[in-house]
Amino acid sequence: MHFMLRAACAFVLGVGFAQARGADAVSPSSAPLGQAERDFAAEVARDGGPVQQQVLDVLAGAKVQQSILDAISRPAEATKTWAQYRPIFITQKRIDDGIAFYRDNRALIDRVAAEHGVAPEIVVAIMGVETGYGKVTGKYRVIDALSTLAFHYPPRAKFFRGELKQLFLLGGKHLAYPIDELRGSYAGAMGWGQFMPTSIAQWAVDEDGDGRIDLWNSLPDISASIANYFAEHGWKAGQPVAVRAQPAADAKALADPGLEPVYPVLQMEAWGYAPIEHVDASTPSTLLTLQGELGPEYWLVFGNFRAITRYNKSPMYAMAVFQLSQSIAAGAAKP
Numbered sequence: 001m002h003f004m005l006r007a008a009c010a011f012v013l014g015v016g017f018a019q020a021r022g023a024d025a026v027s028p029s030s031a032p033l034g035q036a037e038r039d040f041a042a043e044v045a046r047d048g049g050p051v052q053q054q055v056l057d058v059l060a061g062a063k064v065q066q067s068i069l070d071a072i073s074r075p076a077e078a079t080k081t082w083a084q085y086r087p088i089f090i091t092q093k094r095i096d097d098g099i100a101f102y103r104d105n106r107a108l109i110d111r112v113a114a115e116h117g118v119a120p121e122i123v124v125a126i127m128g129v130e131t132g133y134g135k136v137t138g139k140y141r142v143i144d145a146l147s148t149l150a151f152h153y154p155p156r157a158k159f160f161r162g163e164l165k166q167l168f169l170l171g172g173k174h175l176a177y178p179i180d181e182l183r184g185s186y187a188g189a190m191g192w193g194q195f196m197p198t199s200i201a202q203w204a205v206d207e208d209g210d211g212r213i214d215l216w217n218s219l220p221d222i223s224a225s226i227a228n229y230f231a232e233h234g235w236k237a238g239q240p241v242a243v244r245a246q247p248a249a250d251a252k253a254l255a256d257p258g259l260e261p262v263y264p265v266l267q268m269e270a271w272g273y274a275p276i277e278h279v280d281a282s283t284p285s286t287l288l289t290l291q292g293e294l295g296p297e298y299w300l301v302f303g304n305f306r307a308i309t310r311y312n313k314s315p316m317y318a319m320a321v322f323q324l325s326q327s328i329a330a331g332a333a334k335p
Contacts, residue, residue, distance in 0.1 A: 033060055036151055040161065049168040058168075058179055062147040065140060068186040069153055082290035082297065082316055089129050089320040090327070098128045098324065099331035106332070109223055112207065116227035117237040121332075123226050125325035126311065127192050134192040137216060138184040142167065145188040146197075163188055166197035174200050176214035191215025192222045193229075203229045233310035234303060241305050241322045243279055245287070245298040248272035257287045259309055261302050268300055275300050288315055 033056060041055035049055065102109060102124045113120035124133075131137045146167060149160035167179060167188075175182070184190040188197070195204060195215055204213045207224035214221050251272025257263070261284040265275060268285055279285075279300070288299040299319070308318035 034151075040150075040165070044165055044168045047165070047169065049165070049171075055168055058143060059147055061143070061180060063141070063144045064152055065144050065148050065186070068140065068145055068148045071186045072149065072153065072156070080316075082319070083293045085316045086292075086320060086323075090323055094128050094132070094324065095327045095331060097133055098124050098328040101127070101133045102328055102332045105219060105223075108220060112220070112224040112227045116224070116231040118227045118230045118235050119237070119325065119329075121325040121329035122230065122235075122308070122321065123223055124328055125321045126226050127222070128324055128328070129317070129321050130194045131192050134216075134222075137191060137194075138186070138189065140184060140186055140188075141180065142182040142184045142188050142190060143180055145184060145186055149187065160188070163197045166201055170197060170201060172212065174204065174213050176212045176216070176218075191225075193226045195225065195229075199229065200225075203232055229311065230307055233307050235307040236303055239304050240279055240283065240302045241308070242288070242299050242301045242319065243275040243277050245273040245275050245300045247298050248274070254287050259286060259288070259301070259306055259315060261285045261306060263287075265300065273298060273300065288319075290316065290319065 037056065037059050038052075041052045041059065044050065044055045045052040050058075102121070106120075109120045109123055113123055127133050146160055146164040150157055150164045151161075153160065182190060185194060189195060190197075190200070192215060200213065200215070203225060204215065205221060205224040205228050206213050207220035208214075208218050210218070213225070215225060245268070249272075254271070263285055264281065265279050265283050265285050266281040268287065269275075269281070273287055279302075283302060285300045285302050288301045288305075290297045290299065301315075301318075305315075305318055305322065308321050309315060311321075312318065
């Protein structure tokens with residue numbers, strides 16, 4: 001998964017597919033290859049990818065998608081408050097579907113989560129938030145998405161050029177399907193967990209041992225890849241994620257405490273932010289303030305919350321994953 005370009009990838013996926021293949025996205029237009037594409041193809045070949053002409057042939061078949069350029073300019077995190085954002089993901093249907101999915105696949109999810117030291121409900125919640133448990137994996141050809149953004153979106157061209165390059169470098173070991181058949185989000189994120197190409201290269205796992213990584217149709221590969229991502233980004237088994245805090249009337253104003261958990265809970269309490277649940281006083285934390293339906297919500301968040309923001313840098317995304325995971329775990333535990 002990523003830097004999952006996560007501030008942009010997860011929220012405007014459109015109609016998706018459980019496989020890598022699907023119908024063409026709407027309103028494409030061809031663009032002649034220029035010097036930028038030729039230089040790119042030469043670089044890919046020089047760095048161990050396909051030969052230059054093969055890269056150019058693939059790029060020649062890519063379509064510029066205006067809808068991609070429109071979507072990336074308005075990520076949900078940049079336009080919504082927590083009160084508006086939360087209902088997108090914390091719905092009864094998404095909770096019920098997550099509980100059913102977890103129960104149906106508990107042996108696999110629990111095993112890979114335990115192997116990587118990650119909470120199983122977090123693995124399930126990521127699938128739920130990203131793609132509705134695999135139902136909405138994205139309608140765009142990945143080659144169209146990445147080439148559109150690499151060559152026609154200057155603000156992030158460097159990032160997407162790197163992702164496009166990595167797509168070509170992945171090769172058969174990491175890709176379950178040909179490049180021009182891969183489908184994903186408007187930003188090129190793929191599979192149930194919406195992994196970008198660099199995330200596939202670094203953290204995706206061939207859990208079923210068939211010699212390829214299939215993030216669309218192999219639940220072992222999907223779940224183990226998500227679990228491995230969290231393990232590699234600092235998740236600590238048994239540690240807290242987030243706890244609601246009750247501010248004192250004279251609580252110290254913290255203008256921008258950031259997401260790094262650098263303040264012991266004891267310090268946060270001294271500043272007037274008391275957790276409503278017991279947390280070890282020495283646990284590193286920081287303060288997150290969200291604008292909820294009834295006004296400001298104050299949360300102490302910890303290292304595992306920070307790990308979720310490595311998947312998607314938005315704190316609202318991380319809180320949605322956390323709250324969904326809690327509901328799934330509670331529901332799945334009932335007889």
